[in-house]
Amino acid sequence: MSNADAVNLLGKSIIGIENFSAEEIRLVLDTAYKMKQVIRRGGNKKLSNLRGKAIVNLFYEPSTRTRTSFELAGKYLGADVVSINSGTSSIVKGESLRDTLKTIEAMGVDAIVMRHKAEGAADFATQVVEPVIINAGDGAHAHPSQALLDLFTIEQHKGRLAGLKVAIIGDILHSRVARSDVYAMTKVGMEVHLAGPKTLLPRFFEFDDVTVHEEVDDAIKNADVINVLRIQLERQQAGLFPSTREYARVFGINDDRLNLAKDDVLILHPGPQNKGLEISSEVTYCERSAIHDQVQNGVAVRMALLDLTLNGGDLK
Numbered sequence: 001m002s003n004a005d006a007v008n009l010l011g012k013s014i015i016g017i018e019n020f021s022a023e024e025i026r027l028v029l030d031t032a033y034k035m036k037q038v039i040r041r042g043g044n045k046k047l048s049n050l051r052g053k054a055i056v057n058l059f060y061e062p063s064t065r066t067r068t069s070f071e072l073a074g075k076y077l078g079a080d081v082v083s084i085n086s087g088t089s090s091i092v093k094g095e096s097l098r099d100t101l102k103t104i105e106a107m108g109v110d111a112i113v114m115r116h117k118a119e120g121a122a123d124f125a126t127q128v129v130e131p132v133i134i135n136a137g138d139g140a141h142a143h144p145s146q147a148l149l150d151l152f153t154i155e156q157h158k159g160r161l162a163g164l165k166v167a168i169i170g171d172i173l174h175s176r177v178a179r180s181d182v183y184a185m186t187k188v189g190m191e192v193h194l195a196g197p198k199t200l201l202p203r204f205f206e207f208d209d210v211t212v213h214e215e216v217d218d219a220i221k222n223a224d225v226i227n228v229l230r231i232q233l234e235r236q237q238a239g240l241f242p243s244t245r246e247y248a249r250v251f252g253i254n255d256d257r258l259n260l261a262k263d264d265v266l267i268l269h270p271g272p273q274n275k276g277l278e279i280s281s282e283v284t285y286c287e288r289s290a291i292h293d294q295v296q297n298g299v300a301v302r303m304a305l306l307d308l309t310l311n312g313g314d315l316k
Contacts, residue, residue, distance in 0.1 A: 031304035050079035147180035162189030170229030195219035
């Protein structure tokens with residue numbers, strides 16, 4: 001059921017899922033289904049929805065999936081898309097974020113897709129420039145399009161969202177994906193369980209309607225979905241867990257652990273993966289894995305976000 005007539009994202013910036021209503025989430029998912037049909041059709045994938053629109057992808061952090069999928073999403077919709085890498089722009093000369101944003105705005109762009117290491121950077125951008133801002137990840141705060149593509153993938157495979165049990169496993173503390181997923185999943189009625197090393201769980205948890213487990217096995221018991229988070233090895237120097245081998249033994253998702261979940265459990269991972277650490281190769285490529293579906297669905301969801309915010313969602 002579509003709520004396209006009830007809600008409207010035209011002209012709105014996408015900063016965090018916490019700002020979404022359940023009806024707005026539904027609108028994005030319904031639109032993404034239409035976009036996925038475009039992606040999968042043979043021949044010409046180009047639409048004219050955003051013809052004449054200009055989009056800049058401004059990435060201060062490395063990215064393969066998010067940056068490429070936003071770039072393709074804009075191009076499939078007919079927009080002109082330019083990607084800026086911080087390492088090859090005036091940013092390396094010391095240009096401030098405000099000045100960079102102002103420079104891009106002066107070129108007449110309609111939207112800026114932005115990834116930045118600082119939490120709150122995307123919200124700051126909405127305060128200094130007029131184009132639509134789409135947050136492609138700001139520090140450990142939010143990654144709204146990832147949460148939406150996760151919901152889209154789950155619904156595609158399970159046929160529903162409300163009432164499903166999802167276990168999110170790994171580095172909850174530093175994960176913008178975990179935060180956005182929790183907001184999104186609880187808004188649509190999913191039962192959310194979290195597990196990871198105590199050092200990788202927030203000390204003061206901001207969500208009242210989730211269950212936190214000390215044992216991974218307890219979290220994934222009878223789960224419909226397991227979302228495995230990347231362990232950020234760059235933080236391992238801080239001694240957040242004893243060793244990668246120990247982490248894999250105690251918290252890694254492997255074939256044995258899958259036996260605790262439902263027989264048709266769905267496996268997700270936002271990527272990139274540390275195979276053999278947080279997830280085994282066997283699980284990555286098993287028939288219950290939707291990890292590669294997430295990649296294609298990422299393009300569809302980002303097409304939906306761009307079309308809804310810049311065009312109102314009318315297919316052309």
